Amino acid sequence: MAEDTPPGQAIGEEFGNFASFALVSGMVSAIFVAAFLTAFPGRIGRYFGGIAIAVLLITFVVGLTLDLLGFFGNESSLTREQESTPFEETDRYQRVRSQSNEPLPRQINFNEEVTALKEYFDGDVPRAAQSFFIEYEKLKSSSSRRKTQASSVRSALNPVLALVDDEQLEADLEQMGEDLFAYIKSNPAENIIVSEMTLTHDGTEQSVMETQGETAHLTATLHNEGEAVEAELSIRFTNPNGAKIMETTLPTGRLSTEEQIEVSTDLLVPPTATDIHFSIINARQVDTAA
Structure with a gap:
């Protein structure tokens, strides 16, 4: 029993390949051009000959497109590109x-x-x-x-x-x-988050108002959500009106991407301070190879 032939391959065997198609089209067009030039000398013959050549070019483009789609029995060029x-x-x-x-x-x-x-x-x-x-x-x-x-x-x-x-x-x-x-x-400063802060006095965690006029130990946790940076942590104490009373800074050192660190220091809490604020200043990105 003969093996089944894929439809695309059968079409290709019936019509030959693109080279045969182009050769036959060229020969037919040449015959028509010669016939027009012989039968109609002068401008009319050249006019019809030009039409025959234009039809040949259109036929060539159509044939090339059919060849890309596998019409002549070859594997589609488009398919080959996708299956590479x-x-x-x-x-x-x-x-x-x-x-x-x-x-x-x-x-x-x-x-x-x-x-x-x-x-x-x-x-x-x-x-x-x-x-x-x-x-x-x-x-x-x-x-x-x-x-x-x-x-x-x-x-x-x-x-x-x-x-x-x-x-x-x-x-x-x-x-x-x-x-x-x-x-x-x-910017680099926006990517550093102060996630936690504690004030302790004599080993006990206390609020700003509880440590007014006392030396307290401050610990802050920083999380760098951006690229590797070096920066400073600004610590500001304010009064009930929100006015700044005192400000100090702590260097963060080098903070790698997604790194969390603790910075700590002892500081004197102003007697009139009621709140504490943090911000990142002077942040600059550093080379990870450093």
Whole structure:
């Protein structure tokens, strides 16, 4: 029993290949041109000959398109491109991934979202999404110029949104764009959070008013949600009207990405102080290699 022949292959065997198609079309057109020039000498013959040549060019373009789609029995060129090396195995992607990574601030750590997006495409990664994945990998290896790279990631993200037809994933990607924008616009001082503060006197935790006029031990916990920085912690005591009574500063030392540290000092609480305020000043990003 003869084996079944795929429909596309049967069509190709019936019509031959593109070279045969082009040869036959050229021969037919040449015959028509010669006939027109012989039967109609002068301008009329040249006019009809030009029409025959124009038809030949159109036929060639149509034939080339059919060849790309596999009409002549060849595997579709478009299909071959899609079935080439999987994106994550390409040299370009692997080259970017092989670069050493620097810790990402939590605000722009989108590893889970990127993994979900890869699973959504299931190996058939559109070109726009490929660009996004590559730019995100570059973000991991860039620290001194990370804001510039974050802008590139955000730009590459916009075309991807149009490719996603999943409500939850689309919402996650939109949030990703907002987080990237906030990161780009932030400054180092805004990324350091004073998460905890205690005042103790004689080993007992007390409020500002309870330690008025006394020497107290202050401990503050700092959390750096941005890039590696060096900064100073400003400590201000205020009166009931909110006016500053006294201010002192403490160096934070070097704070790595997502690092939490405690800073402490002994200080004299002003007799009229009722509240204490903190702020980060003189923050500057430092090289992670330092």
